[in-house]
Amino acid sequence: MHLSLWQDTSRLPSFAPLERDERTDVLIIGGGMAGVLCAYFLQKAGVNYLLCEGGTIGSGTTGKTTAVLSAQHDTLYCDLIKRFGQDNAKRYLEANLDALAEFQQLCSSIDCDFEEKPSYIYSSNDAKLMRDETDALRSLGFTAELAQKIALPVKSAAAVKFPGQAQFHPLKFLAEIAKDLNIREHTQVKKVDNGTAFCGEHKIQADKIIVASHFPIINTHGLFFAKLYQKRSYVIALEGAAEYDGTFVDNRKGGMYFRNYKNLLLIGGGDHRTGKCGGNFEELRAFAKKHYPGAREKYAWATQDCMSLDGVPYIGRYSDGLPNVYVATGFNEWGMTSSMAAAKILTAFVTGRYDPHALAFSPSRSMLRPQLFANMGATLLDFLSPTAKRCPHLGCALKWNPVEHSWDCPCHGSRFAKNGKLIDNPATGDLRLK
Numbered sequence: 001m002h003l004s005l006w007q008d009t010s011r012l013p014s015f016a017p018l019e020r021d022e023r024t025d026v027l028i029i030g031g032g033m034a035g036v037l038c039a040y041f042l043q044k045a046g047v048n049y050l051l052c053e054g055g056t057i058g059s060g061t062t063g064k065t066t067a068v069l070s071a072q073h074d075t076l077y078c079d080l081i082k083r084f085g086q087d088n089a090k091r092y093l094e095a096n097l098d099a100l101a102e103f104q105q106l107c108s109s110i111d112c113d114f115e116e117k118p119s120y121i122y123s124s125n126d127a128k129l130m131r132d133e134t135d136a137l138r139s140l141g142f143t144a145e146l147a148q149k150i151a152l153p154v155k156s157a158a159a160v161k162f163p164g165q166a167q168f169h170p171l172k173f174l175a176e177i178a179k180d181l182n183i184r185e186h187t188q189v190k191k192v193d194n195g196t197a198f199c200g201e202h203k204i205q206a207d208k209i210i211v212a213s214h215f216p217i218i219n220t221h222g223l224f225f226a227k228l229y230q231k232r233s234y235v236i237a238l239e240g241a242a243e244y245d246g247t248f249v250d251n252r253k254g255g256m257y258f259r260n261y262k263n264l265l266l267i268g269g270g271d272h273r274t275g276k277c278g279g280n281f282e283e284l285r286a287f288a289k290k291h292y293p294g295a296r297e298k299y300a301w302a303t304q305d306c307m308s309l310d311g312v313p314y315i316g317r318y319s320d321g322l323p324n325v326y327v328a329t330g331f332n333e334w335g336m337t338s339s340m341a342a343a344k345i346l347t348a349f350v351t352g353r354y355d356p357h358a359l360a361f362s363p364s365r366s367m368l369r370p371q372l373f374a375n376m377g378a379t380l381l382d383f384l385s386p387t388a389k390r391c392p393h394l395g396c397a398l399k400w401n402p403v404e405h406s407w408d409c410p411c412h413g414s415r416f417a418k419n420g421k422l423i424d425n426p427a428t429g430d431l432r433l434k
Contacts, residue, residue: 004301010171027206031057035212037343054188064303069166071096095357099340112173122159130158215426221319230413234270237299241265241292275410309369315361393427
């Protein structure tokens with residue numbers, strides 16, 4: 001496994017595992033950015049809570065993000081207006097702008113390399129799409145700018161610029177806000193049933209439960225195994241490359257993204273569905289060799305993102321059948337502002353308030369999207385595979401990943417080390433090797 005830049009340049013606090021049965025008002029499952037922010041806000045509100053993390057806090061996707069803080073989530077706003085209407089598109093935008101503002105306020109007293117930067121999304125051949133996205137944002141009251149040129153060594157027909165966005169060091173931030181929270185590490189929640197979470201030898205009873213475990217672990221409600229798929233993406237950090245004023249994303253499927261951190265240029269891309277083939281590190285290294293021939297690769301790491309059916313996260317009640325269970329998932333490669341938005345919405349729910357942005361993220365919205373049928377097709381094909389090694393989550397055939405030396409599930413994205421140890425959920429236990 002590759003150590004990320006953030007993991008190599010931070011020191012996180014450690015917490016004891018669960019050592020006895022517990023009782024709490026609110027149980028939070030998952031110690032990534034979303035779960036820890038939920039704990040932080042609940043503690044500020046004086047609510048009795050407990051957070052359980054199967055490994056160590058920030059060791060999942062939070063520790064492997066590119067850590068961009070932006071409300072610019074691809075060319076999403078044109079689509080949001082068409083599919084969900086002006087009001088819901090505005091709720092989505094405002095939730096993420098408010099999340100950015102909350103990060104800015106918190107980071108003002110935390111040494112986490114917070115920097116204000118503009119963000120850009122660009123197209124190599126579709127200037128009209130960029131104009132349409134700019135117009136959509138202006139109709140929502142945001143002062144997006146249409147840029148004709150960007151500084152990157154790539155072809156660009158036009159770009160949409162979001163002024164006043166940001167970037168930071170996610171684990172330095174997490175280390176500071178987590179240090180005084182009520183957390184149990186190395187405490188894997190295996191099952192949730194009727195207000196009780198089962199963690200190996202111990203159990204936790206809770207009035208309300210927040211599932212912030214990246215991919216939800218309760219299969220009997222919510223249909224998240226059909227609503228989500230997972231995607232691998234790759235990052236390299238180059239020393240001696242260029243410095244750009246902003247963060248940049250290519251709008252095409254499989255496009256690359258760029259941002260600087262101190263003297264390093266981060267290049268991301270090579271994306272593919274977990275368990276499938278893709279460009280991985282080689283695509284990034286080929287680009288770097290061509291455009292930054294004198295640069296030296298200092299870090300290389302991969303991350304995994306939960307992708308929703310329609311590009312919008314699922315944040316809210318887990319399902320109608322679980323009225324006291326809440327979920328935050330499907331952040332679609334925009335995990336930092338989505339984590340903050342989720343924490344604000346879910347802590348409002350569990351404290352008896354209502355966040356007006358919540359309607360835009362409702363997990364109960366329609367599933368009838370093309371991606372649903374793509375997910376179902378991938379699952380059906382995988383079930384028919386004769387591969388001997390099957391995922392303990394729902395029995396899909398695992399595929400060997402020769403780049404990262406892991407067993408990966410193409411259906412729902414669980415991953416296991418060569419020795420069978422669990423790397424990524426929704427599986428909650430190790431792979432039994434025959």
